[in-house]
Amino acid sequence: MNHVFELEGVDYQLWLSRWQQGYRLHFGDEVLASLDLSHQGDGCGLLTVAGASEPVRFAVDGDTIHLHIRGRTRVLRYRDPLSAHALVKKDAGLLVARAPMPGVVVQTSVSAGDQISAGTALMVIESMKLESVIRSPQDGVVDRIHFNEGESFEHGAVLVTITEEGH
């Protein structure tokens, strides 16, 4: 069975199979054999690939896997195909402005039900030191403002939803 991991916005399909005392990774045309990862406690592990072992540091937080290998830190997300599908369905019919980065809402310029045109300023957000304006990509009606002024949001949070109707 194929599994999907997301890394820096790209999805990678792979699967594992048992092989000898350990596992094999099937990834595209590649097969990595004689794999294993032993836990040594405190987020330390020993990754073995084809008989060669190297230390890894890891932290697993739900579907998110944080890894430090060979001097680099990467965050991978295990994608449950069902939840990915649900997200798309929820957004269908609505235009969604998502947070490009975590931050704080400085000002909201419109309310639910407002008729807006392409380019209308919807919200001013601030992240660290920079303010930016979220503008409507097209004509429509404001469905919902998801955060009040002064509230903070995380990366990818839905800030404003717009419906295309009412014009």
Added chain:
Amino acid sequence: MRNLPFDTVLIANRGEIAVRIIKTLRELELRSAVVYHDLDAGAPAVSMADMAIPIIGRMPVAAHLDTAQIIAAAREASAGAIHPGYGFLSENADFARAVVESGFAFVGPTPEIIHLMGDKIQARNFVQRNGFPVVPSAIEEDDPASFIQRARSIEGPLLVKASAGGGGKGMRIVRDLDTLEDAIAQARSEAQRYFGDGRLYIERYIEKPRHIEVQLLGDCFGNVVHLFERECSVQRRFQKVIEEAPASTLSPGLRERICETAVSIARAANYRNAGTVEFIVHGGEFYFLEMNTRLQVEHPVTEMITGIDIVAEQLYVAGGYELRFSQPDIVSTGHSIEARVYAEAPERGFAPTTGKVLVLDYPSGPGLRIDSGISQGQQITTAFDSLLAKVIVHSSTRNEAALTAQRAMQELVLLGCETNASFLACVLADEQFLRGQVHTGYLDENPQLTACDSASDLSTFLAAAALLTRPVRDSADAVPELHASLGGWRNA
């Protein structure tokens, strides 16, 4: 050790700089007190300080800008002095005045100097009046009606800046004059929110300059010395990323002129305590940029090459002592580099990142110093500045320092919140950086540095992630390979 007129110092700051100050207070056998917002309850400064006093605010930053709460905390701690650190109220003349008038020693310059240098326009005029070079500019309050017109008449791209500003806040580059008025509006809004002061000025934006600054120390007897310069040209969005001392490519003559000019500016201002004069350097020319009347984030590189604990000297000056050394006593040895570890994603335009610190392991070794403001289990939010820690190295040569710093960035393990550590390692190994050919536009011109290792070791990372993910292992275990079933080995 000299006796100071206070035995407890309140630190009106947080993060790595609060920890940094506590370390010196311990060495001087002084008691430390720190104010903290609830979000920082798990921060190392709070557990390290002898006393930690909570402060409140609707926005966390607002708590740290609340003079009344901080003075009340100082009273509660029976402190004799207040150290403001950097940022927050460190360059607020009203705060410094309130501290002094409430009977505390302020670990910094006088309110008058903070006021003079804190207003970028006044500071610029002061420096120009005293015969030192400044960049061509238009100042709004000279005549608000003609501000835009005067700005337009400055040649070249423009830089819109907040009069009360610093640290990149309220700054905008304008290359197309049609966007000037938009840039003014946005800069004014930011300036109003951050500094409560929307006044602006506009100056010629000098392309590809170096950012060189000089560390100064002054006492209340009129003595001023410099602790040499720092090179802080590696920046993104006006925010310093890597700093070093000395500035490797300055000619000895230019270096001396810059350091002398900084001392002369400080003398003319009757400066006391630690301060920094920033210059932009272009070719053989240099211009006054601003004076920071506080401890700088990057002060450790100066401490490494001079062996002087700048925070200790700040405390002695605040305690009324004369400087313990004169200019010839101060010598520079070797090379030091500081790399700032930020909670940000360089590959996503340096967007800030958040998360809980799940694993934290700093490198250690000779010539390595870590100034950290976080601990394992702490939640990183966007409520405060994104600086998590500073990795500082000291070696005999610049190349060695760069190599040590690069290795340290690779050895640093911080899981749970994305950081710029890999990016810093790439910059520290970049040929242009190693040749010393950096300017303030260097990072913008080299976007490949933000993705310099994005493709490598992909299958290794995927293998580790797969082995750590229960459903992926389970589906493999559910279909055992022939060899595996023959061996009778079961995964626990």
